[in-house]
Structure formats: structure tokens, C-alpha cells
Amino acid sequence: MNAPEAQRITLKFDALTPAPGAMEVPVGVMLPRTYWQTVGVRLARDPYTAACAFILLAIAGAAVLAPWLGLPDPAATNAAQRLLPVGSSGHLLGTDELGRDMLSRLIHGGRLSLTMGVLPVAVALAIGGTLGLVAGFIGGRTNMLVMRLTDVLYAFPSILLAVAIAGSLGAGVGNALLAITIVFIPPITRVTESVTTQVRAMDFVEAARASGAGAFRIIRTHILGNVMGPVFVYATVLVSVSILISAGLSFIGLGASPPTAEWGLMLNTLRESIFLAPLNAVLPGFMIFITSMCFNLISDGLRSAMDVRL
Amino acid sequence: MTPLLSVRGLRKYFPVKSERFFAPRQMVQAVDDVSFSIEAGETLGIVGESGCGKSTTARLLMRLIAPDAGEVDFAGRPVLTEDGLSLRDLRRNMQMVFQDSYASLNPRLAVQGSIAFGPRAHGVPGPKATAKARELLSLVGLDPDQFGRRYPHELSGGQRQRVNVARALALDPRLVILDEAVSALDKSIEAQVLNLLMDLKARLQLTYLFISHDLNVVQYISDHVLVMYLGKAVEVGSVEDIYHRPRHPYTQALLASRPTMDPEVKLERSPLTGDPPNPINPPPGCRFRTRCAFAEDVCGRVEPALTSCGATEHAVACHMHVPDSGHSRRQ
Numbered sequence: 270m271n272a273p274e275a276q277r278i279t280l281k282f283d284a285l286t287p288a289p290g291a292m293e294v295p296v297g298v299m300l301p302r303t304y305w306q307t308v309g310v311r312l313a314r315d316p317y318t319a320a321c322a323f324i325l326l327a328i329a330g331a332a333v334l335a336p337w338l339g340l341p342d343p344a345a346t347n348a349a350q351r352l353l354p355v356g357s358s359g360h361l362l363g364t365d366e367l368g369r370d371m372l373s374r375l376i377h378g379g380r381l382s383l384t385m386g387v388l389p390v391a392v393a394l395a396i397g398g399t400l401g402l403v404a405g406f407i408g409g410r411t412n413m414l415v416m417r418l419t420d421v422l423y424a425f426p427s428i429l430l431a432v433a434i435a436g437s438l439g440a441g442v443g444n445a446l447l448a449i450t451i452v453f454i455p456p457i458t459r460v461t462e463s464v465t466t467q468v469r470a471m472d473f474v475e476a477a478r479a480s481g482a483g484a485f486r487i488i489r490t491h492i493l494g495n496v497m498g499p500v501f502v503y504a505t506v507l508v509s510v511s512i513l514i515s516a517g518l519s520f521i522g523l524g525a526s527p528p529t530a531e532w533g534l535m536l537n538t539l540r541e542s543i544f545l546a547p548l549n550a551v552l553p554g555f556m557i558f559i560t561s562m563c564f565n566l567i568s569d570g571l572r573s574a575m576d577v578r579l
Numbered sequence: 580m581t582p583l584l585s586v587r588g589l590r591k592y593f594p595v596k597s598e599r600f601f602a603p604r605q606m607v608q609a610v611d612d613v614s615f616s617i618e619a620g621e622t623l624g625i626v627g628e629s630g631c632g633k634s635t636t637a638r639l640l641m642r643l644i645a646p647d648a649g650e651v652d653f654a655g656r657p658v659l660t661e662d663g664l665s666l667r668d669l670r671r672n673m674q675m676v677f678q679d680s681y682a683s684l685n686p687r688l689a690v691q692g693s694i695a696f697g698p699r700a701h702g703v704p705g706p707k708a709t710a711k712a713r714e715l716l717s718l719v720g721l722d723p724d725q726f727g728r729r730y731p732h733e734l735s736g737g738q739r740q741r742v743n744v745a746r747a748l749a750l751d752p753r754l755v756i757l758d759e760a761v762s763a764l765d766k767s768i769e770a771q772v773l774n775l776l777m778d779l780k781a782r783l784q785l786t787y788l789f790i791s792h793d794l795n796v797v798q799y800i801s802d803h804v805l806v807m808y809l810g811k812a813v814e815v816g817s818v819e820d821i822y823h824r825p826r827h828p829y830t831q832a833l834l835a836s837r838p839t840m841d842p843e844v845k846l847e848r849s850p851l852t853g854d855p856p857n858p859i860n861p862p863p864g865c866r867f868r869t870r871c872a873f874a875e876d877v878c879g880r881v882e883p884a885l886t887s888c889g890a891t892e893h894a895v896a897c898h899m900h901v902p903d904s905g906h907s908r909r910q
Binding site for chain 2: 304471473478480481483490495
């Protein structure tokens, strides 16, 4: 037997009986204190997630700061400069079919498009998450009632349902937001309910009940933390779906109305120019693609960062 | 002297989903009319095959599930009656350690947080509860500075089970239910945790209800033993009576099935054949008669009651030990 092997065996026995110092943390590795700090550190170390977060922050930052960036007025038309190609002087990304500056419209459009991506998901998360949590924790008849009601909404394809709701409420950004929110409540309720039911059945919840704690305290300390992860990951995926649905609603005239800058709407109005200036026509679609892609990749990164056992 | 815990006629039937829509609702008779008592400071072991109702009994006592029938007195006070012990008081005095050391700890909570949860739920302020948790960690042999902030997945099975023991002790209970608490551990670790349990029992004047399928472990730790078969108590007595003078054929078969360290002793025949009958439709009369070598007519007609034999607390539910039962081997 050579020396390194002998050493390895000693180490193994050390691990069995924890002597002081035997389990010391390697130098340079900080033991993070809370679970969310651990997740944060892991996310920052994941190159794809970091890159996506950077892109999203850039898009969102530009959208928020749009009025102060010194961009041309996104609504100013110029009949003489219609459909200038990408790279024209004065119009970095060209102009659209009414001669409006594309770069300015894309950045300004991000304000509405990102809002329509995030807001319905956030509201649906609050409503559906609460419903699912309550249904999953109480179980029995309450669960049955809540879940069968969400099943009713589940019967329709999400885009069709959004179109139907937005159509019946009338065109407009507010109604489109409301429609998408309603569409997202059932899936979020269902995911939350299923995770809550799983967590609730685990021994540590049983042990918490055995300690005599009340339902609210058990949910806060033991259920919420374990349910939030998977639900949050799912919600991040929904953001990209939400951007796509809102773009779709605008495209068919049920969301934002002209001359508002919004990616879906821009895609619609530029559609007729696709043979004259294909690159210009594709740009809003590219923005939608990049944004939803980034949300999807971040959700993937979040999923692996949240798995403590990895 | 009043026993610390006294259980009379505990019963739980679980409804089973029937296969056909209009089929009559069937019930699994998980725990059927079980009675026992535990004196303060002693350890009662419950043994039996899997599915005999050991864990259900533990959960019923903790009121994690509601019993269908039965009375429970804790320290002479009836549990959950008008002027009796409230659920909160019961759970402060009675705690439980689960079998699966990993599943019984919240993966998102540092272990000292898990231990402090119980006291906090009972109104102890945060810093004080954490201090108590750290004190308990050192009591179960884990350095609080080294382990307190760790997460369950960063600990070994034995360390996790120590944390679970600490958590159960956090409310200063008088009775601790150990539901297969050492069964999932390696033999060497199991011995360490068992010794820790014995040590804690002496230091904190605890009373244990020790549930296990491992006959050797039960013999080692228990003062009294209750043998269960298919939801029924078949024999109860002191550890000497059960292990050295077993009366019930099932207890005898269980003991005979233990592997021995003596190479000269060879088991020629399996002491028990077949599986326990379906608890949905347990056989009428004695539930063990389908596997019993001494079964007679009377065993199918009359259910044997737990009957005291001799002057000790040794009691057995078998017609062979009931006077005038009509069994030909009546001893």
C-alpha cells in the first residue's frame, strides 16, 4: 500500500467520528449564512445566467431611462425618411414605415412590453400562489373546490383564453394586462398546490405540527421557503410567455394601439414592409426573442442554483 | 402510582378507496383496541412486523391523526377532554423522533433553526430559543459552533438523527416517542445514538416509547415490551418475560427468527411462513390463527382477549393461555 492511499483511509475514519477540527471548512471558502445567499452566490457563478441577467438589465435599464437618453421622439413621423435601412446616419437601426426612428421605438417599446411581461405574472403569482398554498395546505374539500375551479379555466388554450377575455373587455393595454393575468392564475395555482401538497406530506412538517405550532407559523417557516423555489422558477418561464402573449394581443389589435411603441404592435405594423426592409421588420421580433430567451435561461439557472443538494 | 401515559382501547380504521364505484367502503384496521400504559422513567418497546400498526400508534398518540376511539391519559389527566390536557400541552409534554432523519428536517433551515422552532412556537423569544437550540446541540454531542448553522444535507445520518433528538427535547418533554429512530442508521452509528438516548434518559428523567422492528435493539433499551400483530396487541410484559418466557406463538416465532451469533445453532425451518393477512379483512377470531401452528376451531370463533398470566404484568392474547377457552392445549 502506498502512502496516499493510507492517508485516504485515515480521512475516512475521521469523517465517521467528528473529532474537533476534522470537518474544518477549506481555507478560502466562506460558509454562506442563509439559503438565499447560497443561491445568490451560485447564480453569480453561472456564466449563462449572469450573461442573461446582464442583457435583461441593459434592456430594462434602457427602457426605464428612455426619456432621458436623448433619443428622437418615438412618435415623430417623417414621410421623406420611410424604411431607411439599418445603419443609416442619424437612424442607427433605420426607420419604420412611417419614418419613425427604430432604435428609439424599440427602447421605448421595451417599457410597455416588459411591463406586460412582468406585471401579469407578479399579480397572478400573488393570487394563484395564495390560492394554491391554501388549497395545498388545507387539502380535502377546499383543495377539491379550488382545483376544480381552476380546471375550468384550464380547459382553454392560454392564448385563446387571453384573446377571448381581452376581446370581450375591449382593446387596450389595461384590459390586455387583466386578460393575461387571468390566464396565468390557473397554472400558477396548480403548480403551487402540487408543490405545497408534496411539502406538506413531508416528515418535517409533521414534526412541526407535533411541536404544537399553529398553521400560520408552519406555513411561514416550513412550507413557504420550500414551495417558493419551484414556483418562482415556473413564474420566470411565464414572464417570457407573457411577453409573447401580449405581443400577440397587440399584433391582432387587442393590446396597445398605434402610435404607442410596443414590440408586438411594431411587428404588426412593419409586417407589410417585410419585403421592402426585411431587417427592420424583424427587429421587434428579435427583441421579443432575446428577452423571453433570457428569462427562460435565467429560470433554468435559478432551478439548478436552488437545488441545495447539488 | 399513576402511569405517565395510559392508553385504553385505542382504535384507528383507515378508509380505503374501493376499486368499483358502488363497492361498500372498506376499512384498514390499522390499530384495533390497543391498550397499554407506561410508568414514568421507564421505556416501553413496541415490536412487530411492518404494517402491524406501530407507527400509526405513535401518530395517534401525538394526535397527528385523530383516533376513532380510545382514551389517553397523560400523567393522570385525560387528553383532549373538557377539563383535560389541551393539544398544545400534550405536545409540549410528548415529542417524537421520526425514522427518516433527512425528511424530518427542513432542508431550507439551518439545524439550530429547526431545533428552535418548537420553543418559538410556544412563545420563547428568538435569541433565547436559539440559545436553547445551541445548548441542546451540545447536549446531543454536536458542537453548536461547528454544526448549528449547517443545513441538513451537510450532516451525516447519525448527526442528523442527533439533531432530531435535540429538536424533540427542545420543549422539555416528559415522554419521547422514538418511531424507528435508529433503524435507518449504520450499526456503529446506531449504537452511538442508542447510548446517547440512554444517557439522555437518565440525565433528563425521560420516559420513552420505543418503536422498532429490531428485536435486539428493543431488548437492549426497553423495560417493558408490547408485541403487535395486525393492529392488535398480542403480548405485553417485562423485557425478561417477553424475551425469556414468551407465551404467544407469534412472539415465540419472532424471537426464533432472530439471527444468532452462535454458529452451532442452525435454523432448520422458518419459524413463520406466509404473509400477514390483509388488514382490510382480517380473519375473524384470533388474527394470527392463519399462520399459527396451534390454531383450532375456537381460534376462528372467539377473539382472544389480552389476559394476564401469572402474578406479573405479563399478559397475552392467546386461547392457549385463557382459562376455559376451549383450546385443547390450554396450559
